[in-house]
Amino acid sequence: MKKLINLLKKEIKELITIQLIASLVFTIVLFYFIGNIARSEMGKVQGAKDIYILNLDNSELSREILRDLVFANFRINLLDTKDKTIAIDNARKNNIPLLLIIPEGFADSISKFQPKEIETYVFIRSFSMGSSINSELINQIIASINNYLSDNILKTKVPNISPSILKNPIKNRGFIVVKDRIAEGSISDVNNFVSSQSIFIPIILMMVLAFSSQMVLSAIAMEKQDKTLETLLTVPISRNYIVMAKMVASGIVGLVSAGIYMIGFRFYMGSFMGNIPSSARINEVVQKLNLRFTLNSYILLGISLFLAILCALALATILGVLAEDLKSAQSASFPLMFLVLIPYFLTIISDINSFSPFLKTLVLAIPFTHPFLASQNLMLGNYSIVLYGVLYMLVVFIVLVFIAGRIFSTDRVLTMKLRFGKRLRG
């Protein structure tokens, strides 16, 4: 046991290099910096926005529209000029983002049911988040003005009936069904809520898998590149201990690195995610549908993630043996990364249950598919599927560890290579 701990300490010391620490620090600083910028941009978007108005109509209706804009969190800046060209030129020169021109005779035309055009100008000076949201807001404002005007007209013409009934005679009452539970609500709201709760799970999983497997691949490749493997294999310690120490050390360093990256990533994502509303109504629907993680779900999810990491480490160990040096270790990691990325994207963009039986079997045969599916299945209460996945990964892990152990206990550990044709020395 003491020998294993010594090996483990050595592996960790070898993996934690200045380069690794520097890259982690750099990533954290980078995410912090980008997150801050994103947060300030979001702040600008959410705060009061300047809009310049050229009101050529100056009627009660146009003033009502301006009051509506103030209500919609716009800061109104009325332009003095009566000339449209000067107004546009002025806006262009003075860094004005939005310009709205209400034409002369606007109120008059509306009252005669003759559609009149309001002109809006969005000045693009960059393709940042703020500029695209500005143009989106303008569309919403126009829609809201249209709504306001049509409601007024309908109220005048058909005073006894509510304008909303006239405009939408059919009402929809949406229900969501999960197994034997039913709740009234919007599926998109629930989807958004559930995604906001579980969006980090696949990202964390992908990062941990990528980091840990890359670590173990590098650890083995480094032994080969630095010509230390031969010596290590002749010391009196079980080859299984060597494999285990590499896997555990890589797992620990991979987990810590991924954790640090995730802190940075969470900070970055927080600038967007912090703005997702979570109303009491959605909470009630989610509660009714029982779409929440219980303690048991967390335990099962943890086991599923842990086994996926073990599978990745074992597979990376086998691939690491094929690598001659750090460079070929990079190539050796591609098949593993594909196996991680395929289920990652498939579970995000589609429902695996809708696949043909052959394709479904193929996807489920990838051990990393199961933890990606686990969070969804646990929320939906499909515990048995998650348990099957856990069992499957356990079997895959045992097989892979057995293969890795076999390779390390024979001379294949020295003779197996990615690039063949190199003559062995005599």
Next chain:
Amino acid sequence: MGAVLKVRNLCKSYGKINALKGIDFEVRKGEIFALIGPNGAGKTTTLRIVATLLSPDKGTVELMGYDVRKEPDKIRERISYLPEEAGAYKNLTGIDYLRFMASFYARDDKEVEEFIKRGEEIADLGERLKDKVGTYSKGMVRKLLLARALMIKPKLAILDEPTSGLDVINSLEVREIIKRFAKEGVSVLLSSHNMLEIEFLSDRVSIIDSGRILETGTPQELKDKYSSRNLEEVFRRIVVE
């Protein structure tokens, strides 16, 4: 003196290439036994099999009665292998590297310290042992590795080109160290291209070519047999002519 290592009819092939075609030799206690031969003769393959890195296809290798195939763990406890192109862990200091390696052989902490002290003496790197191996020159790494191999006083030290990468002064020092350890009872199996080194160090020599041992004897016996002034001439007569 009884044989520490017995190699009988050793055969090994890599696919269609027969690297070893039936090798026989013995290494006695406290003896320095050298394998010399041209590139691709089978020297490193032989050393690797004895060091439990490769498994033989045929034949037997016994170290103090332990079979390399059946009891590799027992053999690993009694040997120390220095490959020709070996390195040390760059992120460890020299002293940490010695400590790490010593921990696999020592029975207790006291013995670990004993091994490290001996290793420091052999490496003779002074304060540089506290620096990371990554900052060492090639020669310094080689001395550290030799120290690692000999500090545990193995029953058999397997040294592949022990002075590879060392300058003349360091090579002389290393040869003296190997001689000293052999006198203290460590058996040495080595390979080298340097005939002067072999002549100076070895008690007995085997000349190997194309996976077969062509001659075995003391350097003097071989020189007498082939009426040569030195081993280089013996080697040329046997292998080239």
